[in-house]
Amino acid sequence: MLSALLTMGLLGIIVGVGLAVASKVFYVYVDPTVEAVESALPGANCGGCGYPGCSANAAAVVAGEASPSSCVAGGAELAAVIAGILGVSVSASEPDVAKPGCYYGVADADSLYLYDGVPDCRAAALLSGGMKLCSVGCLGLGTCVRACPFDALSMGPDGLPEVNQKKCTGCGTCERVCPKGIIRMSSVTRRIMREYTTEECTTPCQRACPAGLDIREYARLAAAGDFAGSLRVIKERNPFPAVIGRICPHPCEAACRRNLVDEGVAINCLKRFAADEEMASGQRVLPYKAPDTGSRVAVAGGGIAGLSAAYFLARLGHSPVVMEAGGRMGGLLRTAIPETRLPGNVLDWDIQGVLDMGVEARTGMALGRDATVAGLLRGGNEAVLVAGGGWDMRLERLPGAVAEKVLPGVFLLIDAARPETRDQLSWGKNAVFAGGGRTAVTTAMECPAGKKTVVLRTEKGQAGVDDELLAQAGEKGVTVIFGAAVTRLHGEDEALQEVEIFGLSGCERRSLAADRLVAASGRVPELIFVKRPDEEGETEEKVLDQGQESLPPEDRDTEGPIRWLAMPPYKKPVQSADDGLLSPADAMTDFSAAVEAIGAGRRAAASIQMLMNGQDPCLPEHVLTPTVCVQDVCDLTRVAATPREPMPMARPGEARPGPELELGYTREMALAEASRCLQCGLVCYLHTEDAAKDKENAA
Numbered sequence: 252m253l254s255a256l257l258t259m260g261l262l263g264i265i266v267g268v269g270l271a272v273a274s275k276v277f278y279v280y281v282d283p284t285v286e287a288v289e290s291a292l293p294g295a296n297c298g299g300c301g302y303p304g305c306s307a308n309a310a311a312v313v314a315g316e317a318s319p320s321s322c323v324a325g326g327a328e329l330a331a332v333i334a335g336i337l338g339v340s341v342s343a344s345e346p347d348v349a350k351p352g353c354y355y356g357v358a359d360a361d362s363l364y365l366y367d368g369v370p371d372c373r374a375a376a377l378l379s380g381g382m383k384l385c386s387v388g389c390l391g392l393g394t395c396v397r398a399c400p401f402d403a404l405s406m407g408p409d410g411l412p413e414v415n416q417k418k419c420t421g422c423g424t425c426e427r428v429c430p431k432g433i434i435r436m437s438s439v440t441r442r443i444m445r446e447y448t449t450e451e452c453t454t455p456c457q458r459a460c461p462a463g464l465d466i467r468e469y470a471r472l473a474a475a476g477d478f479a480g481s482l483r484v485i486k487e488r489n490p491f492p493a494v495i496g497r498i499c500p501h502p503c504e505a506a507c508r509r510n511l512v513d514e515g516v517a518i519n520c521l522k523r524f525a526a527d528e529e530m531a532s533g534q535r536v537l538p539y540k541a542p543d544t545g546s547r548v549a550v551a552g553g554g555i556a557g558l559s560a561a562y563f564l565a566r567l568g569h570s571p572v573v574m575e576a577g578g579r580m581g582g583l584l585r586t587a588i589p590e591t592r593l594p595g596n597v598l599d600w601d602i603q604g605v606l607d608m609g610v611e612a613r614t615g616m617a618l619g620r621d622a623t624v625a626g627l628l629r630g631g632n633e634a635v636l637v638a639g640g641g642w643d644m645r646l647e648r649l650p651g652a653v654a655e656k657v658l659p660g661v662f663l664l665i666d667a668a669r670p671e672t673r674d675q676l677s678w679g680k681n682a683v684f685a686g687g688g689r690t691a692v693t694t695a696m697e698c699p700a701g702k703k704t705v706v707l708r709t710e711k712g713q714a715g716v717d718d719e720l721l722a723q724a725g726e727k728g729v730t731v732i733f734g735a736a737v738t739r740l741h742g743e744d745e746a747l748q749e750v751e752i753f754g755l756s757g758c759e760r761r762s763l764a765a766d767r768l769v770a771a772s773g774r775v776p777e778l779i780f781v782k783r784p785d786e787e788g789e790t791e792e793k794v795l796d797q798g799q800e801s802l803p804p805e806d807r808d809t810e811g812p813i814r815w816l817a818m819p820p821y822k823k824p825v826q827s828a829d830d831g832l833l834s835p836a837d838a839m840t841d842f843s844a845a846v847e848a849i850g851a852g853r854r855a856a857a858s859i860q861m862l863m864n865g866q867d868p869c870l871p872e873h874v875l876t877p878t879v880c881v882q883d884v885c886d887l888t889r890v891a892a893t894p895r896e897p898m899p900m901a902r903p904g905e906a907r908p909g910p911e912l913e914l915g916y917t918r919e920m921a922l923a924e925a926s927r928c929l930q931c932g933l934v935c936y937l938h939t940e941d942a943a944k945d946k947e948n949a950a
Contacts, residue, residue, distance in 0.1 A: 285313045287336045291329065292322055313337070345541045345568075347421030349403070349414045350437035352452055353389035354467075355935040356410025360388060376430035385934050386882055387452050389433045395425035439541045442487055443563050444857045446824060447875040454931045455883065456518060458875060459506035461823075461850045462488045462495075466503055466518055473521050473925035479536050482525040486538040489522075489849055490562040490608075491555065491601040493530055494584065496523025497593050497913070499846050508931050511887045514895040516927050524921040530600050535607055541568035548859060549574065549627045551618040551657075552638035554582025555845050556777070558605050559852025560636055560859075565608040567860055569633075573610060576617035584845060590910040619657035624780045625744045625813040633782075634859045638852070639775040657775050658817075660747025661740075664771040668694045679766030683750050685737045686833040687771030689715045694769070696727045703729045704763060706752055708833065710734045736831025740768065740778070740817040753830050776819065776832050777855065781862050783814045820858035821868040823850060824876045882934045889938040896924040 289309035302308040302317070311317035312333060319333040357365060362383050369375045372394040375382065381390050395412050396404040403418035404425060412425070412434060425434045432450055435441075447453050447463065456466040465484055472481040485492045499519050507515030529536050546569045550557045553575025561571035579585060580602050584593060606612055616622060618637065627635045639657060656662075660679070664687045666672040673694075682700035684691040686708060695703040705724075707714045711733045721731060732752065738760070739751040750765045770776050822836040842848040858868035875881070899914040901907040907914065916924065929936040 282310075282313060284336065285309050288312050288333055291332050291336065293329075345438045345440060347423070347436040347438050347441070348416050348419050349421070349423075349425050349434050351389070351412050351414065351434050353387075353411055353431075353433045354452065354930065354932040356389065356407075357383060357391040358410050360385060360932070360935040366390065366392060373428070373430045381431065385452075385932065387431055387433075387450060387933055388935070390431060395429050395434055398424050398428045400424060439539045440567055440860075443566060443853065444860060446871055448871055448873040449875055449879055449881055450873055452933045453875060453881070454933075455506040455508050456503040456516075456931075458877070458881075459502045460488075461502070461844070461846045462853070463850065464488045464503075467928065467930055469525070470516065470518070470521060470925050470928035471930060473525060473921060474928065476922060478525045478528045478921070481521075482529055482536045483538055485522055485525060486536065486604075488853065489846070490559055490605050491845065491849065492522050493526035493597045494593060494601050495846050495849070496520070496526050497597065497911075498584075498588060498844075500844050508884070508887065508929055508936060509890075509927060511885070512890050513892040517895055517898070517924050520896070520898055520916055521921060521925055524916045524918075526601075527915055530597070535604060537604075537607060538566065540566050540608065543570075544568040546570065546633045546863065547572065547631055549622075549632045549635045550638060551622075551635065552582070553577070553580040553612065553614070554638065554848065555584060556842065556848040556852045556855070557582075557636070557638035558602065558610070559849045560638060560855040561610040561852075562605045562608055563853050563856035564859065565610050567856060571610050572632075573612050574616040574618060574622060575612065575614045576620075578614050580612055580614065591912050594910055617657075623745060624659055624815065624817075628780065628782055628813050628815060633863050635780040636855055636859060637775055637778045637780070638855065639777075658778070659742050659745045660766050661768045661770060661775070663773075663775070664691060664694065664769050665773065667698060667769050673698065676767075681764045682767040682769060683737065683763055683765040684769045685771060687769075689720065691769070691771055692716055692720060692724050692729060692731060695729045696724055698769075700767060701728075702764075703727075704765075705729060705731045706735050706737055707731065707733050708736050708755060708831075710756075736834065737768070738818065738831040741783070741815070742817075743812045743814045755830065770833065772833055772837075774838070777837065777851070778817045778819055779855065779859055779862060779868075780815050780817045781859075783816050784865070818868070820851070820855040821870055823854065824870060824874045884934050884936075887929075887936065889940040890929065890936070891939045893927050893939075895927070896920045 286309075289306055292305040292309060294305050302311055305322075308317060308322065312319060319330045319337060322329055322333075360383070364382055366375050366382060369378070370392065372381075372390040372392045375390045375392060380386065381388075383390060389411055391406075391410045393406050393412070396406055400422065401418050401420055403415045403420070404412050405415070407413040421436060421438075423436055426432075426436055433452075435451075447458070454467050457463065460466065465487065469481040469484040472478070472484060482492060489495055496519055499522075501519040503518050504515040507518065509515050544567070548561075548564050548569050548571045550561045550564075550571055550573045553573050557573055557575075558580060561573045564571040573580070581598050584598055585595075618624070618639065624635050624637075637658065662676055664684070666676060667684075668690055678698055678700040680701040682695070682698060682703050684695050684703070684705040687694070687705070688707065688709070691705050691707070695705050707716070714733060716731060724731060734755050735752045736755060737750050738753045740747060741749045741751070741762075747766050747768060748764070749762045750768060751760060751762050753760050819832055819837065822830075822834060838847075838851070842851065861868045896916065899916070899920075901912050901914055929939070931937075
């Protein structure tokens with residue numbers, strides 16, 4: 252009996268030890284937050300969120316890969332509960348919807364061969380990346396259709412997926428299963444923030460457009476006679492269609508694939524016609540906006556860049572206020588282009604279109620004179636964008652120029668180098684000169700600052716600064732740093748405190764004490780100012796003194812200093828590798844064309860959006876530039892030559908309806924010219940001879 256008890260006891264100890272060891276070896280940690288979110292979910296495991304069940308969705312929500320509202324079965328109340336578990340708030344957001352990005356199915360596009368026996372797009376993609384000649388084209392096997400949990404996708408007669416937007420929940424399942432990335436989630440915000448990459452289908456004209464317009468689509472709608480729809484597509488990326496339709500240098504037309512047969516499509520003339528149709532009707536065509544975010548953004552500068560940035564910020568759901576020092580908006584377009592090319596009423600029409608999107612304009616208000624960066628941030632603005640204008644601003648100040656203080660601690664080299672304005676500047680203990688080569692070094696030697704540092708983007712042998720000048724500069728306390736760029740500014744209230752510099756070759760980042768920054772530019776550098784991240788919650792609007800409520804937000808006084816950082820927007824893709832201020836991608840005096848300024852305004856708005864979301868402004872991977880290799884064609888087959896519609900011109904001595912020399916297309920001319928578009932994809936295009944035969948057969 253005793254031996255039996257001892258045996259049982261020994262077995263119990265062995266089992267207990269084994270279980271203890273097993274609990275350590277096979278222990279699986281369950282995140283309590285994931286567990287709480289999963290408990291809140293309905294447990295339907297319907298897959299509508301795009302994940303295989305509620306457990307996977309809960310993990311994705313906690314990891315930040317899915318939103319609190321990702322459960323399509325739960326509704327707004329469940330989203331609020333999950334947000335409470337995560338300690339965040341839920342605000343109104345625009346819905347995502349799937350959008351295919353391929354234009355020709357396998358049967359219609361040039362292809363090497365079809366996928367006989369291969370049932371799945373992912374399997375076909377593993378076979379040498381898919382056997383279609385176009386490297387990014389749709390494989391057409393319908394994997395996305397079978398994966399959609401809501402029957403929102405079907406294969407159309409052209410062999411491409413079609414989306415039923417009423418059924419689509421934006422779950423993203425189709426996007427995840429497509430091996431080519433043909434189907435992507437689309438929304439207003441996504442379209443504004445989007446930079447084209449080498450992994451998607453783009454057309455030659457689209458790649459050449461500085462504003463990135465979807466030219467193929469607006470030409471297609473114009474050819475169908477839907478000029479309002481065409482204009483809505485144009486306004487996705489261009490808030491000044493009537494203006495740009497008159498003055499754009501249209502590099503898109505030089506890139507048009509029709510040039511391989513006859514002449515490029517008159518893309519800019521089509522844009523003008525669609526805009527003129529709107530203007531003649533008096534009925535404004537407004538593009539879609541995201542829901543109101545409640546965030547205010549101040550924009551200093553009422554030129555095309557500043558107005559464009561405000562336009563895109565308004566479409567992102569924010570409330571932008573544009574401050575213009577002059578009496579009217581428009582910048583250089585108002586003063587530098589004759590009426591015969593750009594009538595004032597046309598410019599006014601497009602500017603009013605920007606204001607109609609929810610942009611507030613304040614004229615006679617100059618940054619540095621009537622408002623300050625710190626004051627604007629203190630007054631409830633989430634960000635301040637400086638888009639202060641180009642060489643026209645400098646011309647107004649010369650001769651007898653007065654050195655103005657626009658930004659905290661920031662001067663222009665043109666003021667620092669001239670004795671009559673240098674004495675007007677207040678110099679602190681630490682002055683940093685950004686760019687300027689030999690002129691910056693010699694100016695630094697003369698300025699009365701304590702410590703002086705010149706930061707040059709070029710290397711020593713390319714900067715025009717010889718050893719003799721360097722020795723003289725060293726004797727006067729000037730340090731010269733070669734191959735580096737200023738990337739960020741840090742300050743408090745109206746004081747600059749330090750700048751960050753970045754080694755362009757060694758990728759080294761470091762900070763320099765600086766209370767003055769001298770920029771070698773003809774214009775105030777384009778910068779975005781935001782409150783420093785460590786200040787979140789500390790600079791919320793406090794209780795105001797009696798009478799303060801009636802003041803504009805930027806003039807109100809709140810407690811505590813405003814600590815800010817400033818940085819330029821991300822660069823245009825063609826110079827995406829250039830970092831910091833005064834890079835080759837930045838306009839030193841003004842943009843080479845208004846359409847370039849529009850592109851810069853959109854990038855500034857996208858950069859502000861990123862900063863407000865806690866991200867550093869940057870370009871996506873594999874961003875498309877004119878220098879990267881993409882598939883293309885060097886000759887066209889089965890395309891009939893069709894003459895281009897010439898622009899009607901006013902004849903000397905004849906009466907004309909306005910001051911313009913170019914009279915614009917008639918409707919018949921616009922329809923004929925739009926029909927010349929080949930509806931290109933990356934390598935595919937419309938075979939016009941085949942299309943003509945199809946029309947004859949249909950008749």
